[in-house]
Amino acid sequence: MHINVGSKLTEYLKLLNQLEYYGNVPDDSINSLRSYALIVYRSDRQNSFxxxxxxxxxxxxxxxxxxxxxxxxxxxxxxxxxxxxxxxxxxxxxxxxxxxxxxxxxxxxxxxxxxxxxxxxxxxxxxxxxxxxxxxxxxxxxxxxxxxxxxxxxxxxxxxxxxxxxxxxxxxxxxxxxxxxxxxxxxxxxxxxxxxxxxxxxxxxxxxxxxxxxxxxxxxxxxxxKSKQILEVKYQAALKDKELPQTGRLTVEKLKKHVSNYWIMAGTGSPQFMTACSxxxxxxxxxxxxxxxxxxxxxxxxxxxxxxxxxxxxxxxxxxxxxxxxxxxxxxxxxxxxxxxxxxxKLSIKWVWNSMKVFKVEGYWTQKLFDLKQSSIPFFSCSRKFKFLVHNLEVLILGFCIGFQKAVVVACKIIGLIPVFIVICIFNCSCCWKWLKSMLIAFGIVFLKNSEQHETNENFSHYVLQLQDDMELAGITMKRISKSFDRLIKKAEKQQPSNLMKLLKGSTGFEGVEKFDNHHVPPLLLQEPLNCWSLALVTLTTIAISLPNIQKNIVDCLLSGVSEGLVYVKLVEKTLNATDNHVSIQKAAKTLWVEVEVYNKWLGNKLQNFAPQVSTAGEIIQWLSDTAKNMVAEVESTGIGVPIENSKCKTISANSMYRITESILLSYATNIEELSQEELFVQLSVMIADILAACLTNLPQVIAIKCHTSVIEKREASVHAAAQLLGETMQIINILQDCELPFLDPDELAFIDKWRAYLKDPFP
Known part of the structure; x- marks a missing residue:
């Protein structure tokens, strides 16, 4: 066996050999020195390790x-x-x-x-x-x-x-x-x-x-x-008292007030805010x-x-x-x-006085342990004596835990008095400064400022969620929370989708919702899939950008508008019509849009790269229709071995293309050959704008729904998203505010097929 001898051990052994060679050193000393070789070897190995x-x-x-x-x-x-x-x-x-x-x-x-x-x-x-x-x-x-x-x-x-x-x-x-x-x-x-x-x-x-x-x-x-349970009870009580009115359409002002109220509840009732203030x-x-x-x-x-x-x-x-x-x-x-x-x-005279009561331990600190103490451990075929022993032991341990919990809370309150005294000193200095400053200001101005501040606090006080009813947030805190909402709205207003708003201005109403899919088109499938907003928009946009004679900047403008619009369309679908049947169609639309927007392809076919004989608008529409029809037939006949999800998405997308292109051919009938690509592009853009407008009329309802979530840990983030959405879409909501909606229930307005049924026969 080969042993890797280190340099220190080698030098040590050479030294011993020299001592032994000269013979001046006794044998006992040599043997004693040799015994240290193992120590030197281990030291050398340790250095390498x-x-x-x-x-x-x-x-x-x-x-x-x-x-x-x-x-x-x-x-x-x-x-x-x-x-x-x-x-x-x-x-x-x-x-x-x-x-x-x-x-x-x-x-x-x-x-x-x-x-x-x-x-x-x-x-x-x-x-x-x-x-x-x-x-x-x-x-x-x-x-x-x-x-x-x-x-x-x-x-x-x-x-x-x-x-x-x-x-x-x-x-x-x-x-x-x-x-x-x-x-x-x-x-x-x-x-x-x-x-x-x-x-x-x-x-x-x-x-x-x-x-x-x-x-x-x-x-x-x-x-x-326990604190979350208390906050949840108060949150639900606040919801019952402050429900959003169901009559009339939701205007931007109503939505702002509604979201701001939820913003206060989510901010003051935030579990992290509660923990930080404890x-x-x-x-x-x-x-x-x-x-x-x-x-x-x-x-x-x-x-x-x-x-x-x-x-x-x-x-x-x-x-x-x-x-x-x-x-x-x-x-x-x-x-x-x-x-x-x-x-x-929390800084106020009442709060400072309460903070001095360091030996007062609120119930929510120990309630969980009390609940455990009152519950019983399940036993299976045990003697009565054993149950008695275990129960007493449980009571003893939990009693000790409750006492220990109280001791920790009291210790934390004592430690917390250190910053209390510092803040009180700063607060007193600030009060002195304000008093000196007030001597230089007219009494009427000061009175006006105080009145306005009191009014602002009064408006929001009903929405403040606190663990203890006798604790009030300072007025400056309420102001800060309210201002944070205003800042977010203003910031979001600067991010409004400009291309989408340009596209919506081209809408002539909601006629495109009915026209894009003609019910006279013969079905390809035994069970026709439902329509959904996003798939209709993606298919119509695909047809529009496949027209080769349209200027690139105009096509890019349409693509940008639809891309911005689909963000909100998907949000409407996810929030209001996330049924199993619709989800699969929405997934197909999402997959198809990535292919269209990023790769300029439709189901593997390069757009604007048709057969040589395809040049006019009618020929392009016919080519897309025939290609889609062949794809559906191919998937239906040779679907064995193909992943189910892939074949389903392909079938849904191809079927949508077939129905929309056939609807266009039926609508123009005999004069399809006379239709120019520019005229067809304009017609498609109007239909896209109409469908977007119809779908986005649901945005106020989406914002109202996003304000509330049953999961307390996600409530603040959900309200933040609602406020962000409101800021981004305020102009869109105002643009669509004057549009006359179908006489449908609010829940039905989220479904494109409900719109189509009403527009086809308004008075059944």
């Missing part, structure tokens, strides 16, 4: 960088949307983030690698501060999960944190978390002894902070479940700030010792230390701002 460790350090640094980027992304997202409670959008608690966090925490998890250098020690301890920052940033994301996800992710976080804490405690005991370099100790270096004590003390403080944050997460998760949210911000202060102190000790890394990780330790320090600094901004923002949201 540790060669990849710097790259593992880079792996840790990259994981830390990902976490830092995610926290900064949430910070930027909150600032851009002026949500000073900084909701978690990118850095959330899930399997992926926990895996990355576990990689970033490898240094404090490492039990065996000695950390003799100052940079090595500071990087290991600094990782725990980075963990505190990440946990504080993750807290609001708990509110985005349902009960099952919340339980699973909290258990995973508990396992990760407990493992981290146990490993750090072991390292404190064994001396890995200290400066234990042998030469310093043997030399009696007092600085080394002091630094060792300092490192161990900081590590113990970080362990306490991490455990406190873990308790905050567990405490918050128990409260979140006592645990404030406490986590304070703990995060303290952990970052400790990291700053650690970095001050590192100055001047940037090259003092002597572990197997080598130079990568400095990279890890810098990245995690910067990540902690940037990551602290959101929890700290969240802490002070939560106070400003």
């Amino acid at each position: 540790s060669e990849p460790m710097p790259w593992i350090g880079i792996y840790i640094a990259i994981a830390s960088l990902f976490c830092s980027f995610a926290m900064v992304a949430d910070l930027i997202h909150g600032l851009r949307n002026r949500k000073l409670w900084f909701p978690c959008k990118y850095f959330t608690l899930n399997a992926a983030s926990l895996s990355i966090i576990a990689v970033a925490m490898k240094l404090p998890m490492d039990l065996s690698n000695v950390m003799p250098g100052d940079v090595d020690q500071f990087a290991k301890i600094g990782s725990m501060g980075f963990m505190c920052t990440m946990m504080a940033n993750l807290l609001p994301s708990l509110a985005t999960m349902d009960s099952k996800e919340l339980f699973t992710n909290i258990i995973a976080l508990v396992v990760l944190v407990i493992t981290l804490v146990v490993n750090v405690c072991i390292q404190i005991k064994t001396g890995v978390v200290s400066n234990t370099e042998v030469e310093h100790m043997l030399g009696g270096d007092h600085y080394s002894n002091y630094l060792s004590f300092y490192n161990q003390s900081i590590a113990i403080i970080y362990v306490a902070m991490i455990l406190m944050l873990l308790m905050i997460h567990a405490c918050s998760s128990l409260a979140i479940v 006592a645990t949210g404030s406490a986590s911000g304070v703990v995060c700030a303290l952990s970052t202060v400790l990291q700053v102190i650690i970095m001050l000790f590192t100055v001047g010792r940037t090259k003092d890394y002597k572990s197997d990780y080598k130079w990568s330790m400095m990279v890890i230390l810098i990245i995690q320090f910067i990540g902690s600094l940037l990551g602290t901004i959101a929890p700290l701002c969240r802490c002070f923002a939560a106070l400003s949201f």
Whole structure:
């Protein structure tokens, strides 16, 4: 067997051979020195095994960088949307983030690698501060999960944190978390002894902070479940009192008021907003700030010792230390701002007085545990004595958990008093400044401003959702939430689809809805598929852009208008007619449109690339009709072995082309040969505009529906989408406002076949 002998062992054996050769050294000493060869060999092998460790350090640094980027992304997202409670959008608690966090925490998890250098020690301890920052940033994301996800992710976080804490405690005991370099100790270096004590003390403080944050997460998760139930009850009660009037058409002004009301309910009733404004949210911000202060102190000790890394990780330790320090600094901004923002949201004399009642624990903090305590564990064929024992044990454990939960809440409220006193001081200074300023302003102007502000708050107060009825949001908070809605509407107004509006102006009414598919066309299939808005639009657009004599800029303008329109058409279909029969047709239209718009093809056939004898408008229509008919027959006859979805989409698309082209041929009958391509293009554009106009009359109903969703975690995003849609389509709604709609039920207006039936026979 070949043994890879290292250079150190080779040199050591040569030295022993020389000593033995000269014979001046006793045999006992030679044998004793030979016994150390194994130690030298193991040391040499250990050096070769540790060669990849710097790259593992880079792996840790990259994981830390990902976490830092995610926290900064949430910070930027909150600032851009002026949500000073900084909701978690990118850095959330899930399997992926926990895996990355576990990689970033490898240094404090490492039990065996000695950390003799100052940079090595500071990087290991600094990782725990980075963990505190990440946990504080993750807290609001708990509110985005349902009960099952919340339980699973909290258990995973508990396992990760407990493992981290146990490993750090072991390292404190064994001396890995200290400066234990042998030469310093043997030399009696007092600085080394002091630094060792300092490192161990900081590590113990970080362990306490991490455990406190873990308790905050567990405490918050128990409260979140009950809090959502309370908010949901209040939300449903508000819906009953503030339902949208069903009489008359929805104007833009009615929609704006309707969406703004839901905006207030979704904003104040947001689970993340609720968690950020809670006592645990404030406490986590304070703990995060303290952990970052400790990291700053650690970095001050590192100055001047940037090259003092002597572990197997080598130079990568400095990279890890810098990245995690910067990540902690940037990551602290959101929890700290969240802490002070939560106070400003509720700042009032009543709230300040209530905040002083730190020993008052609201019912929603412990209600979940009380429910578990009152429930009974199911037993199967067990003795009465065993049931009695288990029940008493359950009551005892849950009683302890309730007491512990209350203690954590009280501790969080006490910690939360730190920013309370700071905000009160700032508030008093602000009041003094306003008083001085008011002395320079006429009394009438001040009175007018106060009256307007009171009126604004009065309008929105009915839609505010709060866990406690005796807690009121500050007037400035209501103003801020209302302004955020106005800003979004104004921003969305700048994104209105200009090409679509140009296309809609060419509409002459709703005649195109009836004309595009003539009922006299003989069916190709035994069971004709239903019509849908998007497939009719895609097919008509395909025919229009297949005409080769039309100028490119005109074709591009039509394509852009239809492309913009299909975005809203698909939204109407998804919201109002997502039945099984319609979904398959809508899917075929979606697939076909990608082929038409991107590749300028229709079911594999290159558009404007017809047979040589095809040149006039009539010949093009006839060629498309014949090609579609042949495709349907081919799929029907040789469909064996072809994927069902593919053949179904192809059949639906080809059948639509056949019916529409045959309808065009029937409508022009004998004078089809005299029809020019330009005239046909105009007729097709008008039909497209008519169908778009008919479909988009459903937009107000879509906006109203999108305001409400039964899932509380998605409610804020849904209202945001409704407001965005309203801003983008305000002019479209106004354009279609004066159009006379068919006498159909509101639910029937979403179906093109209902329109066609009415337009064909308005008075059956």
